[in-house]
Amino acid sequence: MKIWEEENQCYVRAAMEQNTPEENEALRKRFEEIDWSVFEHIERKETVNERGVFAPLEAVELDEIRAREAEFREIGLEEIRAGKVGAVLLAGGQGTRLGLDRPKGTLNIGIDRELYLFEQLIRNLTDVTDEAGAYVPLYVMTSNINHDDTKAFFEEHGYFGYPKDEVKFFVQEMEPACDYEKRILMESATEPAMSPNGNGGWFGSMVNAGLLDDIHGKGLEWINVFAVDNCLQRIADPLFIGATIAYGRQSGAKVVRKAAPDEKVGVLCTEDGRPSIAEYYEMTTEMATARKENGDLLYGFGVILNYLFAEKKLEEIVDAQMPIHVVEKKIPYRDVDGTYVKPEAPNGYKFETLVLDMVHMMDDCLPYEVDRAREFAPIKNLHGVDSLDSARELLRGCGVEL
Ligand code: UTP
DSSP: OOGGGSTTOHHHHHHHHHSOHHHHHHHHHHHHHSOGGGGGGGTTTTTTTOOOOEEOOOOBOHHHHHHTHHHHHHHHHHHHHTTOEEEEEEOOOOOTTTTOSSOGGGOBOOSSSOOBHHHHHHHHHHHHHHHHTSOOOEEEEEOTTTHHHHHHHHHHTGGGGSOGGGEEEEEOOEEEOEETTOOBOEEETTEEOEEEOOSTTHHHHHHHTTOHHHHHHHTOOEEEEEETTBTTOOOSOHHHHHHHHHTTOSEEEEEEEOSSTTOSOOEEEEETTEEEEEOGGGSOHHHHHOBOTTSOBTTOEEEEEEEEEEHHHHHHHTTSOOOOEEEEEOOOEEOTTSOEEOOSSOOEEEEEOOHHHHHTTSSOOEEEEOOHHHHOOBOOBSSSTTBHHHHHHHHHHTTOOO
Protein backbone atom coordinates (compact mmCIF):
# COMPACT_ATOMS: atom_id res chain seq x y z
CA MET A 1 0.00 0.00 0.00
CA LYS A 2 1.27 3.47 -0.81
CA ILE A 3 1.86 5.71 2.18
CA TRP A 4 -0.87 8.19 1.17
CA GLU A 5 -3.44 5.38 0.99
CA GLU A 6 -2.83 4.26 4.57
CA GLU A 7 -5.70 4.30 7.05
CA ASN A 8 -4.35 7.17 9.20
CA GLN A 9 -3.82 9.65 6.32
CA CYS A 10 -6.84 11.77 7.23
CA TYR A 11 -5.61 15.00 5.56
CA VAL A 12 -5.02 13.30 2.22
CA ARG A 13 -8.36 11.50 2.40
CA ALA A 14 -10.25 14.69 3.25
CA ALA A 15 -8.61 16.47 0.34
CA MET A 16 -9.36 13.66 -2.08
CA GLU A 17 -13.01 13.60 -1.07
CA GLN A 18 -13.30 17.17 -2.21
CA ASN A 19 -11.27 17.00 -5.43
CA THR A 20 -12.52 16.17 -8.92
CA PRO A 21 -11.31 12.81 -10.33
CA GLU A 22 -8.88 14.74 -12.57
CA GLU A 23 -7.45 16.62 -9.59
CA ASN A 24 -7.00 13.36 -7.70
CA GLU A 25 -5.29 11.82 -10.67
CA ALA A 26 -2.84 14.74 -10.73
CA LEU A 27 -2.38 14.51 -6.96
CA ARG A 28 -1.58 10.77 -7.14
CA LYS A 29 0.95 11.48 -9.85
CA ARG A 30 2.51 14.14 -7.65
CA PHE A 31 2.64 11.73 -4.70
CA GLU A 32 4.36 9.12 -6.88
CA GLU A 33 7.17 11.60 -7.60
CA ILE A 34 7.89 12.31 -3.94
CA ASP A 35 10.46 10.32 -1.98
CA TRP A 36 8.51 9.46 1.16
CA SER A 37 11.37 7.46 2.64
CA VAL A 38 12.46 10.60 4.54
CA PHE A 39 9.63 9.81 6.98
CA GLU A 40 11.60 6.73 8.05
CA HIS A 41 14.07 9.08 9.70
CA ILE A 42 11.51 9.87 12.39
CA GLU A 43 12.31 6.55 14.10
CA ARG A 44 16.01 7.38 13.88
CA LYS A 45 15.73 10.96 14.96
CA GLU A 46 17.36 10.42 18.36
CA THR A 47 20.31 8.59 16.84
CA VAL A 48 20.99 10.62 13.71
CA ASN A 49 23.71 12.32 15.64
CA GLU A 50 25.23 9.30 17.32
CA ARG A 51 28.63 10.68 17.77
CA GLY A 52 32.17 9.45 17.89
CA VAL A 53 34.90 10.67 20.20
CA PHE A 54 35.16 14.44 20.49
CA ALA A 55 38.47 16.22 21.01
CA PRO A 56 39.33 19.93 21.08
CA LEU A 57 40.51 21.73 17.95
CA GLU A 58 42.86 24.72 18.23
CA ALA A 59 41.49 27.94 16.76
CA VAL A 60 43.43 30.79 15.25
CA GLU A 61 42.60 33.44 17.82
CA LEU A 62 42.22 37.20 17.65
CA ASP A 63 45.71 37.95 19.02
CA GLU A 64 47.37 35.93 16.32
CA ILE A 65 45.07 37.30 13.64
CA ARG A 66 46.00 40.84 14.68
CA ALA A 67 49.69 40.00 14.65
CA ARG A 68 49.50 38.44 11.17
CA GLU A 69 46.83 40.76 9.79
CA ALA A 70 48.89 42.20 6.90
CA GLU A 71 50.00 38.75 5.77
CA PHE A 72 46.50 37.22 5.87
CA ARG A 73 44.94 40.26 4.23
CA GLU A 74 47.37 40.21 1.34
CA ILE A 75 46.85 36.51 0.64
CA GLY A 76 43.06 36.88 0.79
CA LEU A 77 42.94 39.99 -1.40
CA GLU A 78 45.19 38.34 -3.95
CA GLU A 79 42.83 35.37 -4.12
CA ILE A 80 39.83 37.66 -4.61
CA ARG A 81 41.63 39.71 -7.26
CA ALA A 82 42.54 36.52 -9.07
CA GLY A 83 38.81 35.75 -9.25
CA LYS A 84 39.11 32.58 -7.20
CA VAL A 85 36.55 33.39 -4.49
CA GLY A 86 32.78 33.05 -4.73
CA ALA A 87 30.09 33.46 -2.07
CA VAL A 88 26.84 31.64 -1.43
CA LEU A 89 24.03 33.30 0.46
CA LEU A 90 21.76 30.71 2.10
CA ALA A 91 18.33 32.24 1.80
CA GLY A 92 16.11 29.22 1.25
CA GLY A 93 14.85 28.97 4.83
CA GLN A 94 11.35 29.90 5.86
CA GLY A 95 12.19 31.94 8.95
CA THR A 96 9.24 30.45 10.80
CA ARG A 97 10.41 31.83 14.15
CA LEU A 98 10.32 35.32 12.74
CA GLY A 99 6.83 34.72 11.41
CA LEU A 100 7.38 36.56 8.13
CA ASP A 101 5.49 35.37 5.08
CA ARG A 102 8.06 36.80 2.69
CA PRO A 103 11.81 36.17 2.34
CA LYS A 104 13.78 36.86 5.51
CA GLY A 105 16.21 39.08 3.62
CA THR A 106 13.41 41.53 2.82
CA LEU A 107 13.10 42.37 6.53
CA ASN A 108 13.53 46.07 7.20
CA ILE A 109 16.12 46.34 9.96
CA GLY A 110 16.16 50.12 9.82
CA ILE A 111 14.28 52.34 12.26
CA ASP A 112 14.29 55.91 10.92
CA ARG A 113 14.98 54.75 7.40
CA GLU A 114 14.65 51.64 5.30
CA LEU A 115 17.53 49.23 5.52
CA TYR A 116 16.83 45.73 4.35
CA LEU A 117 18.67 42.69 5.54
CA PHE A 118 19.70 41.81 1.97
CA GLU A 119 20.89 45.38 1.52
CA GLN A 120 23.05 45.27 4.64
CA LEU A 121 24.62 42.00 3.51
CA ILE A 122 25.44 43.42 0.08
CA ARG A 123 27.02 46.44 1.78
CA ASN A 124 29.18 44.15 3.88
CA LEU A 125 30.28 42.37 0.73
CA THR A 126 30.89 45.64 -1.07
CA ASP A 127 33.31 46.76 1.71
CA VAL A 128 35.51 43.88 0.60
CA THR A 129 35.06 44.19 -3.15
CA ASP A 130 35.85 47.94 -2.92
CA GLU A 131 39.04 47.16 -1.06
CA ALA A 132 40.01 44.40 -3.46
CA GLY A 133 38.99 46.32 -6.57
CA ALA A 134 37.36 43.13 -7.87
CA TYR A 135 33.92 41.59 -7.57
CA VAL A 136 33.04 38.34 -5.85
CA PRO A 137 30.39 36.28 -7.68
CA LEU A 138 27.41 35.87 -5.39
CA TYR A 139 25.05 32.90 -5.61
CA VAL A 140 21.77 33.15 -3.74
CA MET A 141 20.02 29.96 -2.68
CA THR A 142 16.24 30.25 -2.54
CA SER A 143 13.42 27.73 -2.34
CA ASN A 144 10.33 27.34 -4.53
CA ILE A 145 8.45 29.18 -1.83
CA ASN A 146 10.48 32.40 -1.87
CA HIS A 147 12.37 32.34 -5.20
CA ASP A 148 10.21 34.74 -7.18
CA ASP A 149 9.85 37.20 -4.30
CA THR A 150 13.59 37.14 -3.61
CA LYS A 151 14.55 37.74 -7.21
CA ALA A 152 11.93 40.45 -7.61
CA PHE A 153 13.21 42.19 -4.47
CA PHE A 154 16.77 42.31 -5.80
CA GLU A 155 15.49 43.56 -9.15
CA GLU A 156 13.29 46.20 -7.55
CA HIS A 157 16.24 47.54 -5.54
CA GLY A 158 18.78 47.44 -8.36
CA TYR A 159 20.71 44.65 -6.63
CA PHE A 160 21.59 47.21 -3.97
CA GLY A 161 24.32 48.55 -6.22
CA TYR A 162 26.04 45.20 -6.80
CA PRO A 163 26.48 44.30 -10.48
CA LYS A 164 23.50 42.20 -11.52
CA ASP A 165 25.59 39.85 -13.64
CA GLU A 166 27.65 38.91 -10.57
CA VAL A 167 24.52 37.58 -8.84
CA LYS A 168 22.90 34.24 -9.65
CA PHE A 169 19.93 32.60 -7.98
CA PHE A 170 19.36 28.89 -7.62
CA VAL A 171 16.58 26.90 -6.02
CA GLN A 172 17.07 24.25 -3.38
CA GLU A 173 15.16 20.97 -3.20
CA MET A 174 12.04 20.34 -1.15
CA GLU A 175 10.90 17.49 1.09
CA PRO A 176 7.41 16.55 2.29
CA ALA A 177 6.39 17.28 5.85
CA CYS A 178 4.15 15.38 8.27
CA ASP A 179 2.57 15.74 11.69
CA TYR A 180 3.72 13.88 14.81
CA GLU A 181 1.54 10.89 13.78
CA LYS A 182 3.38 10.64 10.45
CA ARG A 183 0.29 11.92 8.63
CA ILE A 184 1.09 13.75 5.40
CA LEU A 185 0.24 17.43 5.74
CA MET A 186 -1.49 19.08 2.81
CA GLU A 187 -0.83 22.64 1.64
CA SER A 188 -4.10 22.63 -0.26
CA ALA A 189 -6.50 19.96 -1.51
CA THR A 190 -4.31 19.48 -4.56
CA GLU A 191 -0.80 19.98 -3.10
CA PRO A 192 1.07 18.32 -0.25
CA ALA A 193 2.91 20.61 2.19
CA MET A 194 6.53 20.69 1.01
CA SER A 195 9.41 22.35 2.85
CA PRO A 196 12.95 23.34 1.90
CA ASN A 197 15.31 20.44 2.64
CA GLY A 198 17.69 22.32 4.92
CA ASN A 199 20.87 24.24 4.23
CA GLY A 200 23.15 21.19 3.87
CA GLY A 201 22.32 20.46 0.25
CA TRP A 202 23.38 23.85 -1.09
CA PHE A 203 26.28 22.61 -3.21
CA GLY A 204 24.27 19.70 -4.62
CA SER A 205 21.50 22.17 -5.49
CA MET A 206 24.03 24.38 -7.27
CA VAL A 207 25.18 21.39 -9.28
CA ASN A 208 21.57 20.40 -10.06
CA ALA A 209 20.91 23.96 -11.18
CA GLY A 210 23.74 23.62 -13.71
CA LEU A 211 26.04 26.09 -11.96
CA LEU A 212 29.12 23.88 -11.94
CA ASP A 213 30.02 25.10 -15.43
CA ASP A 214 29.72 28.64 -14.18
CA ILE A 215 31.99 27.88 -11.21
CA HIS A 216 34.56 26.22 -13.46
CA GLY A 217 34.28 28.93 -16.09
CA LYS A 218 35.04 31.57 -13.47
CA GLY A 219 37.82 29.46 -11.97
CA LEU A 220 36.47 29.63 -8.43
CA GLU A 221 38.63 27.78 -5.93
CA TRP A 222 37.03 28.91 -2.68
CA ILE A 223 33.41 29.26 -1.73
CA ASN A 224 32.31 31.24 1.31
CA VAL A 225 28.87 30.13 2.41
CA PHE A 226 26.88 32.17 4.90
CA ALA A 227 23.44 32.63 6.47
CA VAL A 228 21.01 35.34 5.51
CA ASP A 229 20.14 36.28 9.06
CA ASN A 230 23.44 37.54 10.46
CA CYS A 231 23.39 41.20 9.49
CA LEU A 232 26.97 41.77 10.73
CA GLN A 233 28.21 38.95 8.55
CA ARG A 234 31.57 39.65 6.91
CA ILE A 235 31.51 38.05 3.47
CA ALA A 236 34.57 36.95 1.49
CA ASP A 237 36.62 38.29 4.37
CA PRO A 238 40.19 38.54 3.03
CA LEU A 239 41.71 37.79 6.44
CA PHE A 240 39.62 34.64 6.87
CA ILE A 241 40.51 33.47 3.36
CA GLY A 242 44.17 34.38 3.87
CA ALA A 243 44.39 32.56 7.21
CA THR A 244 42.75 29.39 5.83
CA ILE A 245 45.23 29.37 2.95
CA ALA A 246 48.23 30.24 5.15
CA TYR A 247 47.36 27.34 7.43
CA GLY A 248 47.06 25.05 4.41
CA ARG A 249 43.49 23.98 5.29
CA GLN A 250 40.75 22.96 2.85
CA SER A 251 38.04 24.59 4.94
CA GLY A 252 37.59 27.25 7.57
CA ALA A 253 34.82 28.22 9.95
CA LYS A 254 34.27 31.56 11.57
CA VAL A 255 33.79 31.08 15.29
CA VAL A 256 33.04 33.23 18.29
CA ARG A 257 34.40 32.76 21.81
CA LYS A 258 31.67 31.23 23.95
CA ALA A 259 30.20 33.72 26.41
CA ALA A 260 29.65 31.03 29.05
CA PRO A 261 30.21 27.26 29.30
CA ASP A 262 26.50 26.59 28.88
CA GLU A 263 25.91 28.95 25.97
CA LYS A 264 23.68 27.28 23.37
CA VAL A 265 26.01 27.22 20.39
CA GLY A 266 27.51 24.37 18.41
CA VAL A 267 31.21 24.08 19.16
CA LEU A 268 33.87 23.37 16.55
CA CYS A 269 36.05 20.45 17.57
CA THR A 270 37.14 17.11 16.14
CA GLU A 271 35.17 13.87 16.16
CA ASP A 272 37.14 10.69 15.57
CA GLY A 273 39.91 12.84 14.20
CA ARG A 274 37.86 14.80 11.67
CA PRO A 275 36.54 18.34 12.09
CA SER A 276 33.05 18.38 13.53
CA ILE A 277 30.52 20.44 15.40
CA ALA A 278 29.29 19.31 18.78
CA GLU A 279 25.86 20.74 19.50
CA TYR A 280 25.44 22.25 22.97
CA TYR A 281 23.04 19.45 23.98
CA GLU A 282 25.59 16.82 22.95
CA MET A 283 28.25 18.11 25.30
CA THR A 284 28.62 16.65 28.77
CA THR A 285 28.99 19.18 31.58
CA GLU A 286 32.56 18.00 31.93
CA MET A 287 33.27 18.77 28.29
CA ALA A 288 31.48 22.11 28.38
CA THR A 289 33.33 23.32 31.47
CA ALA A 290 36.82 21.88 30.85
CA ARG A 291 39.51 24.54 30.70
CA LYS A 292 42.98 24.87 29.25
CA GLU A 293 45.96 25.82 31.39
CA ASN A 294 45.47 29.50 30.53
CA GLY A 295 41.89 29.32 31.84
CA ASP A 296 40.16 29.41 28.44
CA LEU A 297 37.43 26.87 27.74
CA LEU A 298 38.80 23.77 26.03
CA TYR A 299 35.73 23.67 23.76
CA GLY A 300 35.47 27.41 23.66
CA PHE A 301 34.47 28.45 20.13
CA GLY A 302 30.98 28.37 18.64
CA VAL A 303 30.15 28.36 14.93
CA ILE A 304 28.19 31.20 13.32
CA LEU A 305 27.29 29.69 9.95
CA ASN A 306 30.05 31.28 7.93
CA TYR A 307 32.29 28.70 6.29
CA LEU A 308 34.94 28.66 3.62
CA PHE A 309 35.30 25.52 1.53
CA ALA A 310 37.81 24.51 -1.14
CA GLU A 311 35.68 24.06 -4.25
CA LYS A 312 37.48 20.86 -5.31
CA LYS A 313 36.65 19.17 -2.03
CA LEU A 314 32.99 20.15 -2.41
CA GLU A 315 32.88 18.34 -5.73
CA GLU A 316 34.41 15.26 -4.12
CA ILE A 317 31.72 15.02 -1.44
CA VAL A 318 28.71 16.25 -3.35
CA ASP A 319 27.17 12.80 -3.84
CA ALA A 320 27.75 11.58 -0.29
CA GLN A 321 24.60 11.08 1.77
CA MET A 322 24.39 13.61 4.56
CA PRO A 323 22.63 12.89 7.87
CA ILE A 324 18.96 13.85 7.75
CA HIS A 325 17.77 15.79 10.77
CA VAL A 326 14.14 15.58 11.81
CA VAL A 327 13.14 19.02 13.04
CA GLU A 328 9.97 20.08 14.78
CA LYS A 329 8.50 23.16 13.16
CA LYS A 330 5.29 25.12 12.68
CA ILE A 331 3.88 23.79 9.42
CA PRO A 332 0.75 25.41 7.97
CA TYR A 333 -1.68 22.84 6.61
CA ARG A 334 -5.18 22.21 5.30
CA ASP A 335 -7.24 20.62 8.04
CA VAL A 336 -9.78 17.82 7.45
CA ASP A 337 -12.63 20.35 7.35
CA GLY A 338 -10.87 22.30 4.62
CA THR A 339 -9.70 25.21 6.78
CA TYR A 340 -6.13 26.44 6.40
CA VAL A 341 -4.36 26.31 9.75
CA LYS A 342 -1.32 28.41 10.64
CA PRO A 343 -0.10 26.79 13.87
CA GLU A 344 1.12 28.90 16.79
CA ALA A 345 3.44 26.14 17.99
CA PRO A 346 5.39 23.37 16.24
CA ASN A 347 2.98 20.73 14.94
CA GLY A 348 5.07 18.39 12.84
CA TYR A 349 8.32 17.36 11.29
CA LYS A 350 10.45 18.75 8.50
CA PHE A 351 13.45 16.89 7.15
CA GLU A 352 16.70 18.77 6.71
CA THR A 353 20.37 18.28 6.00
CA LEU A 354 22.64 20.82 7.64
CA VAL A 355 25.69 22.64 6.38
CA LEU A 356 27.46 21.93 9.66
CA ASP A 357 27.53 18.22 8.75
CA MET A 358 29.51 19.21 5.68
CA VAL A 359 32.34 20.30 7.95
CA HIS A 360 32.67 16.69 9.13
CA MET A 361 33.21 15.64 5.52
CA MET A 362 36.29 17.84 5.26
CA ASP A 363 39.74 16.48 6.03
CA ASP A 364 40.52 19.57 8.07
CA CYS A 365 39.02 22.89 9.10
CA LEU A 366 40.46 26.07 10.57
CA PRO A 367 38.40 27.59 13.40
CA TYR A 368 38.92 31.33 12.84
CA GLU A 369 37.97 33.58 15.75
CA VAL A 370 35.96 36.73 15.15
CA ASP A 371 34.81 39.39 17.56
CA ARG A 372 31.15 38.69 18.13
CA ALA A 373 30.31 42.35 18.74
CA ARG A 374 31.52 43.09 15.22
CA GLU A 375 30.44 40.02 13.28
CA PHE A 376 27.60 38.18 14.92
CA ALA A 377 24.08 39.56 15.02
CA PRO A 378 21.71 36.78 13.96
CA ILE A 379 18.02 37.57 13.57
CA LYS A 380 16.03 34.46 14.40
CA ASN A 381 13.17 36.06 16.37
CA LEU A 382 11.52 39.46 16.58
CA HIS A 383 12.37 40.03 20.24
CA GLY A 384 14.65 38.55 22.88
CA VAL A 385 17.71 36.44 22.17
CA ASP A 386 19.06 36.50 18.58
CA SER A 387 16.37 38.90 17.51
CA LEU A 388 15.71 41.98 15.45
CA ASP A 389 15.99 43.99 18.69
CA SER A 390 19.36 42.55 19.69
CA ALA A 391 20.69 42.83 16.12
CA ARG A 392 19.72 46.51 15.96
CA GLU A 393 21.61 47.12 19.17
CA LEU A 394 24.69 45.37 17.77
CA LEU A 395 24.44 47.20 14.43
CA ARG A 396 24.37 50.52 16.25
CA GLY A 397 27.41 49.40 18.25
CA CYS A 398 29.20 49.01 14.93
CA GLY A 399 28.23 52.50 13.84
CA VAL A 400 25.49 51.50 11.39
CA GLU A 401 22.84 54.22 11.22
CA LEU A 402 19.35 52.82 11.55
P1 UTP B 1 17.66 28.50 10.17
O1 UTP B 1 18.12 27.19 10.70
O2 UTP B 1 17.68 29.64 11.10
O3 UTP B 1 16.21 28.28 9.55
O4 UTP B 1 18.53 28.83 8.89
P2 UTP B 1 15.15 29.30 8.97
O5 UTP B 1 14.29 28.50 8.07
O6 UTP B 1 15.78 30.52 8.36
O7 UTP B 1 14.34 29.81 10.24
P3 UTP B 1 13.33 29.05 11.23
O8 UTP B 1 14.16 27.98 11.91
O9 UTP B 1 12.23 28.48 10.39
O10 UTP B 1 12.89 30.13 12.14
C1 UTP B 1 19.87 29.18 8.91
C2 UTP B 1 20.24 29.64 7.52
O11 UTP B 1 20.06 28.57 6.58
C3 UTP B 1 19.16 28.96 5.55
C4 UTP B 1 18.35 30.09 6.13
O12 UTP B 1 17.83 30.90 5.10
C5 UTP B 1 19.40 30.78 6.98
O13 UTP B 1 20.24 31.59 6.19
N1 UTP B 1 18.33 27.81 5.16
C6 UTP B 1 17.67 27.09 6.11
C7 UTP B 1 18.22 27.50 3.83
O14 UTP B 1 18.81 28.18 2.96
N2 UTP B 1 17.44 26.44 3.48
C8 UTP B 1 16.77 25.69 4.39
O15 UTP B 1 16.08 24.72 3.99
C9 UTP B 1 16.89 26.02 5.75
